[in-house]
Amino acid sequence: MSTIGDLERRAGIGGSPAERTAFWRQFHHLEGEAFLNAGAAELRRLIAASEAEPASWQNTRVARCRREALPPLTAEQQAALQAYAARHGRRWKSILNTARMGGPPHDDGGLRRGLRNSHAPSWLQSYGLRNPARR
Known part of the structure; x- marks a missing residue:
């Protein structure tokens, strides 16, 4: 069984309090166990998505160097x-x-x-x- 910290690291959530807060803030409307379950489910989804991508060294390096194109502002x-x-x-x-x-x-x-x-x-x-x- 993984801890929340382990899941956060595997999902790519930064270790700083600001980065962790930014992630967990999206579940602030939920109470108690529902808050934790929703956050853990999202972390697992992020992990599964990152593991589904090709893991070759060259592809990873290129992906880090290239910025994702954002939609232009209206x-x-x-x-x-x-x-x-x-x-x-x-x-x-x-x-x-x-x-x-x-x-x-x-x-x-x-x-x-x-x-x-x-x-x-x-x-x-x-x-x-x-x-x-x-x-």
């Missing part, structure tokens, strides 16, 4: 990010990242949920506004 998403940046000032990215992890402020509506599902947190770090809004 005009609506770009406008929403512009408005969010104008509302929160120059630290808008860190504020949005905190909100994305469940912290305050809770004023981002569907923007956070949509981008969280389609774009990774690392994408936000490299994203730049075309016409930065000044406060």
